Amino acid sequence: MSDDFRVGRQIEVTGSIFAQYVYFDYLVSSVIWHLLNLKKDLGMMITGNLDIQPKIDMAIEIAIYKGELADIQKKLTTFKNSTVDCESIFSKRNQIVQGLSFDFGDGIERDSNNPPKKSTELSIEYYDKVHDEICEVNNDMVLLMKNCNISVH
Numbered sequence: 001m002s003d004d005f006r007v008g009r010q011i012e013v014t015g016s017i018f019a020q021y022v023y024f025d026y027l028v029s030s031v032i033w034h035l036l037n038l039k040k041d042l043g044m045m046i047t048g049n050l051d052i053q054p055k056i057d058m059a060i061e062i063a064i065y066k067g068e069l070a071d072i073q074k075k076l077t078t079f080k081n082s083t084v085d086c087e088s089i090f091s092k093r094n095q096i097v098q099g100l101s102f103d104f105g106d107g108i109e110r111d112s113n114n115p116p117k118k119s120t121e122l123s124i125e126y127y128d129k130v131h132d133e134i135c136e137v138n139n140d141m142v143l144l145m146k147n148c149n150i151s152v153h
Helices: 003-035 040-047 052-066 070-084 089-097 124-147
Strands: 108-110
Touching (some): 003 052, 003 070, 052 070, 070 124
8 A cells, every 4th residue: 555545544534533523522512402402503602612521511410400311411421431541532533633742853752741752653443443433422422312302413
């Protein structure tokens, strides 16, 4: 396989990972709008500037308060609890889409919390694995949301 193809495939999968992550963010927002009985335009004003973690927290807290959407609440809680380690979808997505380290051109990565380490290139299989993981989370959320008549579009 040529390097050009590999870079093109990495760019393609990176874009899809980013799009799937944005879609997950939208799904969580939709849960909040549903719980608060908000139309999309007003809902966007309320949740639009929030990062994903506060949105997940908000959706869980409102669902608990209202005693609604137990399955979605459980799914979001499980997802939230899985995001605290470096193997979480958030961490993997950030590593691929945003980059976690700084490379000063000498082949050594540095970040503010860890000692220098040798730079390693992520495999296309890793990209595909992360993509599949975030798609699975989205598919699970969509099924749960459809069962509750919550918009997924």
